[in-house]
Amino acid sequence: MDRFEYDGTGTLDHQSLPRDIATLVEDVDVPEHGFFGPDSTMWSVRRERSLFASGLSAILLQLAHPLVAAGVADHSDFDADPVGRFRRTFDYVHAIIFGDVDTAVEAALAVRELHTAVTGTIDEDPGRFESGDSYTATDPELLLWVHATLIEQSLTAYETYVEPLSNRDRTAYYQESKLFGQLFGIPVSAYPETLAEFFEYYERMLDAELAVGPCGRELQRALFRQGHVFGPLYATVGIGTLPDTVRDAYGLPWSSWRQRLFDAWTALVRATVPSLPSRLRYVDAYRRALERVEPDE
Numbered sequence: 001m002d003r004f005e006y007d008g009t010g011t012l013d014h015q016s017l018p019r020d021i022a023t024l025v026e027d028v029d030v031p032e033h034g035f036f037g038p039d040s041t042m043w044s045v046r047r048e049r050s051l052f053a054s055g056l057s058a059i060l061l062q063l064a065h066p067l068v069a070a071g072v073a074d075h076s077d078f079d080a081d082p083v084g085r086f087r088r089t090f091d092y093v094h095a096i097i098f099g100d101v102d103t104a105v106e107a108a109l110a111v112r113e114l115h116t117a118v119t120g121t122i123d124e125d126p127g128r129f130e131s132g133d134s135y136t137a138t139d140p141e142l143l144l145w146v147h148a149t150l151i152e153q154s155l156t157a158y159e160t161y162v163e164p165l166s167n168r169d170r171t172a173y174y175q176e177s178k179l180f181g182q183l184f185g186i187p188v189s190a191y192p193e194t195l196a197e198f199f200e201y202y203e204r205m206l207d208a209e210l211a212v213g214p215c216g217r218e219l220q221r222a223l224f225r226q227g228h229v230f231g232p233l234y235a236t237v238g239i240g241t242l243p244d245t246v247r248d249a250y251g252l253p254w255s256s257w258r259q260r261l262f263d264a265w266t267a268l269v270r271a272t273v274p275s276l277p278s279r280l281r282y283v284d285a286y287r288r289a290l291e292r293v294e295p296d297e
Contacts, residue, residue, distance in 0.1 A: 054157035056238030127211025
């Protein structure tokens with residue numbers, strides 16, 4: 001069967017799982033640990049609350065793809081409540097990363113179900129795209145780009161706000177991310193094989209695919225309206241990890257004083273993070289996961 005059936009009790013009918021997810025579930029050694037577990041680089045990186053500081057940059061990178069922007073504008077309440085949508089997205093993300101197997105699968109299938117209704121066409125001509133071009137949220141290429149922004153910005157944010165990662169850890173994080181993406185419906189064959197090839201893909205997307213049109217700019221303005229009286233700080237911190245070319249495409253200002261403000265902010269966070277208690281440093285989903293897998297510690 002291709003549809004999932006969830007009875008609300010916290011257990012899934014594994015007989016009804018899509019074949020690709022069923023195969024992933026079969027490979028899990030300890031279901032209570034979920035698909036990654038406490039020894040994974042995924043948990044080590046994504047537990048950091050400071051990664052949220054790059055969330056705005058990740059969203060702007062996603063919306064810089066005209067087909068992604070159109071899908072978000074046409075099929076969500078992003079314009080009215082962008083922060084709410086951001087939080088809901090990361091509820092799903094954290095359920096998949098830190099949940100046990102059933103929780104992760106439930107979240108993945110819920111996202112897949114939401115994506116099936118997201119189809120349409122664009123009505124503008126940004127970059128190489130033309131009015132009338134179609135999109136669907138189940139397109140592996142679009143899903144890959146959205147996930148790529150999370151991979152790149154997570155690595156960038158961790159090294160900006162926490163500490164440098166070894167090449168081994170960066171590679172492990174990327175390879176584990178492929179499993180995360182498969183749960184969302186991205187075939188592993190869609191991913192560049194190595195981390196170096198992933199960054200080559202990322203740079204090609206920046207150069208050839210991204211183009212901010214009126215739809216993307218309106219969504220960006222909706223995001224920035226959430227900054228309210230903290231607008232300048234919100235905008236500077238939020239776009240500090242955004243590539244220059246994407247900042248320019250949105251028409252976002254960047255100057256030497258903004259760079260100094262961003263550098264001061266990142267230095268403060270890096271100096272503070274090691275001394276923070278776990279309830280402040282780590283996301284709630286990670287701390288709940290530890291209580292589940294290490295109840296006596």
